[in-house]
Amino acid sequence: MRHLLSTRDLSRDEAITLLDVAEDMAAVQEREVKKLPTLRGRTVVNLFFEDSTRTRISFEAAAKRLSADVINFSAKGSSVSKGESLKDTAQTLQAMGADGVVIRHPSSGAPFTLATSGWIDAGVVNAGDGTHEHPTQALLDAFTMRRRLHGGASRGRDLDGVRVVVVGDILHSRVARSNVWLLEALGADVTLVAPPTLVPVDVSGWPATIEYDLDRALADRPDVVMMLRIQAERMHGAFFPNSREYARTWGLDDHRFAQLPETTMVMHPGPMNRGLEIAARAADSTQSTVREQVANGVSVRMAALYLLLSGERGETR
Amino acid sequence: MRTVLQQADLERALTRIAHEILEANRGADDLILLGIPTRGVVLAERLARTVSRIAGVDVPAGALDVTMYRDDLGRNPVRAPHPTDVPGDGIDGRIVVLVDDVLYSGRTIRAAFDALADLGRARAVRLAVLVDRGHREFPIRADYVGKNLPSSARERINVHLAEIDGDDAVTIEGGDE
Numbered sequence: 001m002r003h004l005l006s007t008r009d010l011s012r013d014e015a016i017t018l019l020d021v022a023e024d025m026a027a028v029q030e031r032e033v034k035k036l037p038t039l040r041g042r043t044v045v046n047l048f049f050e051d052s053t054r055t056r057i058s059f060e061a062a063a064k065r066l067s068a069d070v071i072n073f074s075a076k077g078s079s080v081s082k083g084e085s086l087k088d089t090a091q092t093l094q095a096m097g098a099d100g101v102v103i104r105h106p107s108s109g110a111p112f113t114l115a116t117s118g119w120i121d122a123g124v125v126n127a128g129d130g131t132h133e134h135p136t137q138a139l140l141d142a143f144t145m146r147r148r149l150h151g152g153a154s155r156g157r158d159l160d161g162v163r164v165v166v167v168g169d170i171l172h173s174r175v176a177r178s179n180v181w182l183l184e185a186l187g188a189d190v191t192l193v194a195p196p197t198l199v200p201v202d203v204s205g206w207p208a209t210i211e212y213d214l215d216r217a218l219a220d221r222p223d224v225v226m227m228l229r230i231q232a233e234r235m236h237g238a239f240f241p242n243s244r245e246y247a248r249t250w251g252l253d254d255h256r257f258a259q260l261p262e263t264t265m266v267m268h269p270g271p272m273n274r275g276l277e278i279a280a281r282a283a284d285s286t287q288s289t290v291r292e293q294v295a296n297g298v299s300v301r302m303a304a305l306y307l308l309l310s311g312e313r314g315e316t317r
Numbered sequence: 318m319r320t321v322l323q324q325a326d327l328e329r330a331l332t333r334i335a336h337e338i339l340e341a342n343r344g345a346d347d348l349i350l351l352g353i354p355t356r357g358v359v360l361a362e363r364l365a366r367t368v369s370r371i372a373g374v375d376v377p378a379g380a381l382d383v384t385m386y387r388d389d390l391g392r393n394p395v396r397a398p399h400p401t402d403v404p405g406d407g408i409d410g411r412i413v414v415l416v417d418d419v420l421y422s423g424r425t426i427r428a429a430f431d432a433l434a435d436l437g438r439a440r441a442v443r444l445a446v447l448v449d450r451g452h453r454e455f456p457i458r459a460d461y462v463g464k465n466l467p468s469s470a471r472e473r474i475n476v477h478l479a480e481i482d483g484d485d486a487v488t489i490e491g492g493d494e
Binding site (some may be wrong): 001017020021023024027028030032033035036037038155306307308311312 | 347382386390391392393394395396397398399401424431435436437
């Protein structure tokens with residue numbers, strides 16, 4: 001693997017390899033010494049053009065636990081705010097000897113441009129680009145599902161037949177997009193639930209069922225319910241009348257949560273808007289995987305950095 | 318291709334190593350056998366069974382993956398790691414016997430020392446190998462050797478174990494043939 005730009009171009013076997021390596025990384029996280037010497041002497045740059053403390057510290061922890069040197073570069077107060085282009089930023093990082101670049105950017109496709117433009121030799125990890133993809137989030141979601149379902153016997157397994165309902169702002173959600181493609185590769189059945197205004201115009205090519213009624217989707221007793229965050233910063237239009245109506249119609253409230261089987265996992269990529277898309281009772285229940293997702297995020301990102309940066313550069317597996 | 322050890326030879330070698338481990342350790346107290354994936358793990362399990370049978374107490378066996386500690390990661394395509402599995406409550410204060418199939422440059426064992434240090438502090442670390450083929454690049458020596466097999470660097474040593482390969486054998490190929 002040279003770069004990790006999207007889950008759409010991950011094969012089933014590549015995805016399982018990544019999840020299996022993440023299992024090994026998770027085992028390391030349970031030891032007293034949580035650090036591995038594997039990426040000693042390599043430099044990973046966190047290039048964040050959008051604020052995201054959670055994702056950045058997760059990548060930072062992952063890189064540090066593999067002994068890489070980490071440089072955090074955020075657009076605010078940097079050369080970017082003075083009008084520097086992505087090309088010039090990339091060439092600066094190249095000159096500083098970056099081996100890996102973790103990029104978050106408000107424009108869809110920025111990581112792809114960075115990886116394919118020839119500006120930089122480093123391995124590129126997409127940490128969220130516009131409304132396109134957020135592959136490590138989908139990988140940690142799949143990892144969390146696999147661990148809950150198969151426990152210690154997770155290695156080598158896929159998610160064949162697992163029924164996943166993803167609820168919320170599908171239109172703007174790169175988490176939903178990455179999950180749709182990854183879950184399809186792993187054999188899961190995906191149903192997307194959203195207000196019609198928050199479903200992309202053309203989803204005919206997506207390997208997922210579209211549903212507008214949350215209660216109908218939950219009545220099928222899914223194995224996983226994934227609530228997406230209502231991203232107020234992206235709500236520039238009137239997508240739904242008000243937040244109370246959203247919570248009543250598309251939120252996982254106490255009543256809906258009580259109807260779910262006790263085995264159904266409740267997932268949320270965080271940060272949660274409690275009382276809006278998810279009720280506190282659901283978020284704090286034993287069915288909630290929210291904290292596991294955070295812990296697993298470090299393991300999955302360690303696996304991605306390991307697979308991208310540990311081998312001879314330019315070699316494919 | 319030439320067969321160096323057949324199934325009976327391999328079994329005898331392992332039985333002898335089991336006796337040697339018990340003799341040197343004066344019993345099975347605090348022993349723990351850790352195999353290096355993939356074939357070292359199978360050998361460690363077999364050795365642990367034999368040691369347990371002779372000593373009449375359970376000697377645990379596990380796996381120690383050294384992939385993340387190798388010094389040649391950047392020179393090769395990416396390797397997928399294997400699980401590490403340390404039985405019981407870790408290696409602190411225990412006598413760890415590392416088990417591998419072939420001892421060659423010694424780089425794997427050097428990596429294993431680093432991996433062990435991250436798991437805890439063993440009271441002592443020993444090394445058991447099925448085949449020692451020479452060509453060391455580090456000052457590392459095995460305590461227990463199934464078969465010394467002086468070889469040319471051009472030759473290839475293949476270890477077959479029933480659990481993985483369907484048969485037990487050690488063969489040598491290439492070189493001047």
